[in-house]
Amino acid sequence: MNDLSKARATLLEVGEESAAQRIDNFLMRCLKGVPKSHVYRVLRSGEVRVNSSRVKPDYRLRAGDRVRVPPVRIADRPSKPAAKPIALPVVYEDAALLVVDKPSGVAVHGGSGVSYGAIESLRAARPQARFLELAHRLDRDTSGLLIIAKKRSALIELHRMLREGEVEKVYVALAAGRWRGGARELRDSLHKHVTSSGERRVSVRADGKEAATAVRPLLVSEDLSLLELRLLTGRTHQIRVHLAHAGHPVIGDDKYGDFELNRALAKEGAKRLFLHARRLALRHPATGERLRLAAALPAEMRNFIERRLGALPNGD
Secondary structure, three states: OOOOOOOOOEEEEOOHHHOOOEHHHHHHHHOOOOOHHHHHHHHHOOOOEEOOEOOOOOOEOOOOOEEEEOOOOOOOOOOOOOOOOOOOOEEEEOOOEEEEEEOOOOOOOOEOOEOOOHHHHHHHHOOOOOOOEEOOOOOOOOEEEEEEEOOHHHHHHHHHHHHOOOOEEEEEEEEEOOOOOOOEEEOOOEEEEEOOOOOEEEEEOOOOEOOOEEEEEEEEOOOEEEEEEEEOOOOOOHHHHHHHHOOOOEOOOOOOOOHHHHHHHHOOOOOOOOEEEEEEEEEOOOOOOEEEEEOOOOHHHHHHHHHHHOOOOOOO
């Protein structure tokens, strides 16, 4: 444990990157390794002050606030490997937003057995950046468009837009079987749970949360279908579970897929989850400008599809 015998409180001035953040979340970010219960204890006891006054945990900081952070004990922990800087293809960037094309196999953040992910690697690659935070998530094995906020104000507005369905998110997936019936919506309710081995899973259940995915077939053969999927809600593993429940699991899906088919198609080059976040349409959170962004299908996915199904439609 750290020696506190000569430790003093620290005064921190809140910058624009932390404006509108709750004080409890601000402290957890500043005091990495300190248990959440201890953070709340020092807040309740008044040891934390903002502009010399006590505040509640839900107090939202303003730029220029001066925060008194008391000395705290941080348990010694084995150090994690430092994140390695990675250069992800940039699709769009300005002072408030960064949108990258994430490859399959890269986690968006550390955790669940992963030391670090795309966001930690981006921070390592951009040490001068004062603020970089994920606006949403992509599964580790899903490729495509990922939005990162460069300002807290942009992050807050993006979260609101995502909650209220104001961000159009379109994916492309290669699925098993022949899709029949043309364009339609899948509206099975989804329930999230954790297995006995600690893995996160989602299943269709009547008492689950409402979920909706609009599906449009792009190319269809007797045994495979290339589908365009528009998320109308944003549930965990939504596309993968909806398609599996409909009898058309995504090729390469190691959680909900057809494992025997996956093994056979891997020998032909389908060695990853064939799900790609293809397009985004949204209002810029700072300027209001309408943005339409796209990421081309990765080469390994495109080559396999063209070999099995023929030429892709224009624009895909």
